[in-house]
Amino acid sequence: MSDHKTMNLILHVWRQNGQNVPGKLETYEAKNVSPDQSFLEMLDEVNEDLIKAGKDPIAFDHDCREGICGMCSQVINGVPHGGQERTTVCQLHMRTFKDGDSIYIEPWRAMAFPLHKDLIVDRTALDRIIQSGGYTSCHTGGVADGNALLIPKDVADYAMDAAECIGCGACVAACPNGSAMLFTSAKVAQLAVLPQGKAEAAQRVCAMTEALQENGFGNCSNHYECQAACPKGINVKFIAKLNREYQKALFK
Amino acid sequence: MILDGKCPTGPIEKTWDKHRFDMKLVNPANKRKYKILVVGTGLAGGAAAASLGELGYNVEAFCYQDSARRAHSIAAQGGINAAKNYPNDGDSIYRLFYDTIKGGDFRAREADVWRLAQVSNNIIDQCVAQGVPFARDYAGYLDNRSFGGAQVSRTFYARGQTGQQLLLGAYSAISRQIKAGSVKLFPRTEMLDLIVVDGEAKGITVRDLITGEIRCHVGDAVVLCTGGYVNVFYLSTNAMGCSVTATWRAHRKGAFFANPCYTQIHPTCIPQHGEHQSKLTLMSESLRNDGRCWAPKKAGDNRPANQIPEEERDYYLERKYPSFGNLAPRDIASRAAKEQCDDGRGVGPGGRGVYLDFAASIKRLGESTIRERYGNLFEMYEKITDENAYKQPMRIYPAPHYSMGGLWVDYNCESNVPGLFVLGEANFSVHGANRLGASALMQGLADGYFVIPYTIANYLAKTTPGKVKADNPEIKKSKETVEAEMKKLLSINGKRTVSDFHRSLGKIMWENVGMARSEQSCKEALKEIPALREEFWKNVKVSGSGAELNQQLENAWRVADFLEFAELLTRDALHRNESCGGHFRVEHQMPDGEAKRDDENYCYAAAWEFKGVGSEPELHKEPLKFENVHLAVRSYK
Numbered sequence: 001m002s003d004h005k006t007m008n009l010i011l012h013v014w015r016q017n018g019q020n021v022p023g024k025l026e027t028y029e030a031k032n033v034s035p036d037q038s039f040l041e042m043l044d045e046v047n048e049d050l051i052k053a054g055k056d057p058i059a060f061d062h063d064c065r066e067g068i069c070g071m072c073s074q075v076i077n078g079v080p081h082g083g084q085e086r087t088t089v090c091q092l093h094m095r096t097f098k099d100g101d102s103i104y105i106e107p108w109r110a111m112a113f114p115l116h117k118d119l120i121v122d123r124t125a126l127d128r129i130i131q132s133g134g135y136t137s138c139h140t141g142g143v144a145d146g147n148a149l150l151i152p153k154d155v156a157d158y159a160m161d162a163a164e165c166i167g168c169g170a171c172v173a174a175c176p177n178g179s180a181m182l183f184t185s186a187k188v189a190q191l192a193v194l195p196q197g198k199a200e201a202a203q204r205v206c207a208m209t210e211a212l213q214e215n216g217f218g219n220c221s222n223h224y225e226c227q228a229a230c231p232k233g234i235n236v237k238f239i240a241k242l243n244r245e246y247q248k249a250l251f252k
Numbered sequence: 253m254i255l256d257g258k259c260p261t262g263p264i265e266k267t268w269d270k271h272r273f274d275m276k277l278v279n280p281a282n283k284r285k286y287k288i289l290v291v292g293t294g295l296a297g298g299a300a301a302a303s304l305g306e307l308g309y310n311v312e313a314f315c316y317q318d319s320a321r322r323a324h325s326i327a328a329q330g331g332i333n334a335a336k337n338y339p340n341d342g343d344s345i346y347r348l349f350y351d352t353i354k355g356g357d358f359r360a361r362e363a364d365v366w367r368l369a370q371v372s373n374n375i376i377d378q379c380v381a382q383g384v385p386f387a388r389d390y391a392g393y394l395d396n397r398s399f400g401g402a403q404v405s406r407t408f409y410a411r412g413q414t415g416q417q418l419l420l421g422a423y424s425a426i427s428r429q430i431k432a433g434s435v436k437l438f439p440r441t442e443m444l445d446l447i448v449v450d451g452e453a454k455g456i457t458v459r460d461l462i463t464g465e466i467r468c469h470v471g472d473a474v475v476l477c478t479g480g481y482v483n484v485f486y487l488s489t490n491a492m493g494c495s496v497t498a499t500w501r502a503h504r505k506g507a508f509f510a511n512p513c514y515t516q517i518h519p520t521c522i523p524q525h526g527e528h529q530s531k532l533t534l535m536s537e538s539l540r541n542d543g544r545c546w547a548p549k550k551a552g553d554n555r556p557a558n559q560i561p562e563e564e565r566d567y568y569l570e571r572k573y574p575s576f577g578n579l580a581p582r583d584i585a586s587r588a589a590k591e592q593c594d595d596g597r598g599v600g601p602g603g604r605g606v607y608l609d610f611a612a613s614i615k616r617l618g619e620s621t622i623r624e625r626y627g628n629l630f631e632m633y634e635k636i637t638d639e640n641a642y643k644q645p646m647r648i649y650p651a652p653h654y655s656m657g658g659l660w661v662d663y664n665c666e667s668n669v670p671g672l673f674v675l676g677e678a679n680f681s682v683h684g685a686n687r688l689g690a691s692a693l694m695q696g697l698a699d700g701y702f703v704i705p706y707t708i709a710n711y712l713a714k715t716t717p718g719k720v721k722a723d724n725p726e727i728k729k730s731k732e733t734v735e736a737e738m739k740k741l742l743s744i745n746g747k748r749t750v751s752d753f754h755r756s757l758g759k760i761m762w763e764n765v766g767m768a769r770s771e772q773s774c775k776e777a778l779k780e781i782p783a784l785r786e787e788f789w790k791n792v793k794v795s796g797s798g799a800e801l802n803q804q805l806e807n808a809w810r811v812a813d814f815l816e817f818a819e820l821l822t823r824d825a826l827h828r829n830e831s832c833g834g835h836f837r838v839e840h841q842m843p844d845g846e847a848k849r850d851d852e853n854y855c856y857a858a859a860w861e862f863k864g865v866g867s868e869p870e871l872h873k874e875p876l877k878f879e880n881v882h883l884a885v886r887s888y889k
Binding site for chain 1: 299302303306317318319320322323327336338376377378379381382383384385386387389390391394410413416417420424425427428431462489526530531533631632636638701747749751793795796800801803804
């Protein structure tokens with residue numbers, strides 16, 4: 001446990017009431033913040049004060065608050081999720097800040113993510129990428145026994161490394177091109193390496209790559225900002241895997 | 253009224269097969285004429301929407317999150333049970349059935365539990381086919397671990413993120429149906445009323461959380477998969493948005509609420525650290541495979557853990573339950589932890605904590621093996637507490653985690669309101685008074701993939717598709733009621749915030765109707781809850797308007813419903829004058845402090861009928877018959 005000395009902080013928070021009206025940074029004070037509080041609990045307190053003062057509280061997405069649902073999404077001091085390694089905003093704790101710090105809080109900024117309000121953006125474009133082919137076409141029932149397919153540990157581990165993606169969109173927010181390549185490649189790689197997904201691998205990689213373009217995401221030009229921002233540490237090697245799968249599909 | 257669960261009769265191992273044959277079918281060409289509304293996209297809802305879409309029904313699915321992939325099933329860590337018996341350690345469908353009945357302290361329906369155990373094996377196969385990367389051994393076979401309440405290893409897992417991987421499997425299946433056009437998804441949409449026409453569920457009224465629009469969706473059947481209600485305690489392991497609203501609204505429209513007092517307090521959560529805390533975080537039960545629970549033998553011993561010698565430690569679970577040891581079921585492990593702390597032997601701030609120690613396992617297996625098994629959990633623990641659990645034991649304390657109670661349903665998962673089906677945690681059916689670890693994922697997927705696709709046809713085949721038209725007066729009435737409520741909430745403009753009320757309610761519930769309950773504490777809560785509710789409707793402050801994204805309003809609605817529901821939960825706890833599973837009445841305990849059931853008087857499911865806010869609800873009983881597992885005192889010694 002950290003010692004219980006509280007701190008006072010200055011917050012600069014992006015406020016914007018919808019995609020089509022201008023937004024700006026507003027300044028707020030966060031007082032008596034405990035180092036053991038999470039970043040979102042600190043914002044909760046600021047909001048309680050705003051509500052009591054009759055002001056509009058800051059709108060932000062959050063739900064599980066244990067780093068797995070992928071709902072929370074804030075750019076903190078210019079870095080999606082705040083720059084702690086493998087950490088979502090909800091798991092970011094105030095002990096990583098100092099008394100007197102100024103903190104800049106902004107939404108995910110990407111062409112594919114229109115803004116709803118303040119820090120809340122529309123990420124349904126990521127769902128549409130999965131809908132384009134991020135699955136195996138198996139019906140409920142009528143499948144083989146789970147042990148009928150042998151999947152050696154290294155293959156299962158590789159698939160699991162890719163499958164850890166929580167779909168938060170930090171990779172898109174971090175990318176100078178607003179590309180969702182890391183997100184897409186993680187799903188492509190997971191299913192391409194498993195025997196269950198091999199049958200549809202070629203059509204999947206083509207459909208999902210096309211969906212990337214259709215939904216307003218930029219191209220990947222190997223900046224690797226995505227991997228640095230990813231709260232689950234998804235590796236850019238999956239992008240290489242996607243590119244390889246794509247080439248294989250073109251020559252099929 | 254004596255309720256009938258409509259379970260099939262005959263030998264239990266034949267019940268589901270026989271029932272499947274006896275039920276009516278809808279022919280393939282007719283399926284698309286029926287519209288089914290599925291609320292919630294967790295394991296139960298996601299699996300149901302996908303499977304019903306595959307069959308050709310016209311499905312509309314709703315969730316309050318921005319994507320179907322984010323429901324709170326995603327946070328389940330440890331695993332999913334199935335009776336595969338891959339390890340050859342003596343498991344069978346019968347044993348999973350038996351363990352679940354016993355684990356639930358003999359308060360669940362036998363036939364439902366049998367079906368769950370029977371289809372558990374199909375679930376694993378289905379998830380593998382979807383590409384769920386379950387843990388495998390070097391030869392490629394599926395791996396298993398152990399969970400509480402079982403002496404076999406039947407739990408399948410994907411690192412510490414099993415719920416996430418299973419949910420992403422269901423999400424991929426629903427995504428495929430969205431592309432195929434059979435499922436239409438409405439994210440960021442919250443259900444606020446059930447539309448009942450001529451006694452049957454035919455639609456829902458929802459609020460679009462982005463535009464604020466209140467609108468009605470009409471269908472031929474409604475399937476609620478909206479999870480549990482332990483956020484009534486304010487601090488719990490549930491997601492912030494989890495609420496009782498959907499099921500409570502259905503209850504207000506006539507659906508019976510069964511066993512609301514059966515709540516699960518999970519033994520291994522990170523202890524509370526301060527007043528401003530917004531939620532509690534679970535540390536998976538799987539940790540008890542390799543972690544040992546202990547507290548200092550001496551009260552008030554505040555030496556650091558590593559300075560307390562072995563002989564001055566009390567490994568209380570191993571001492572009290574030598575055959576199950578650290579893998580005793582959750583209700584028992586939670587009460588044992590509370591007992592240590594009540595005796596003044598708790599550790600950490602406020603003495604509300606016990607140790608979960610991995611030192612022995614690290615010594616035996618090496619740190620790398622422990623890291624491989626639970627690395628993400630240790631990482632999460634360190635982020636929250638700033639402590640390294642490889643070097644010092646974790647501190648844990650029980651926290652509200654799951655609700656075994658829920659809307660009453662019959663064997664078909666259909667409530668007493670025809671056309672209203674309830675799946676997963678939202679119903680009351682299989683876990684009795686205590687759920688075993690790794691069984692929630694199993695139930696959600698069983699209901700969604702393998703039960704509702706069959707049982708809903710039996711209802712639909714008896715109805716005319718599209719019978720209720722958009723101009724039905726019930727629809728207009730429902731919309732007007734919801735709009736009036738919204739107007740009311742926004743007009744109060746009092747002094748206290750919504751969270752402030754929620755925190756007060758949580759305090760009342762945790763102190764009086766939490767891990768230990770008594771006649772006196774329940775009566776105390778029944779005085780305090782209505783008073784708080786009254787104050788809420790006079791003094792809550794919800795600013796902004798209804799015609800926009802307004803998170804305060806969303807929460808106000810949820811807390812308003814909790815304030816009504818809390819009273820029902822407490823009434824149920826007061827009425828059930830026995831201890832069983834997670835429901836512990838201090839008046840009823842064995843000499844050694846174990847829960848003491850009263851089978852003579854309470855061997856039934858208590859289903860409550862709504863009679864108005866603040867009015868005494870009417871109790872209906874469904875007697876429970878145990879023909880295959882004999883009623884006995886539960887022992888894990």
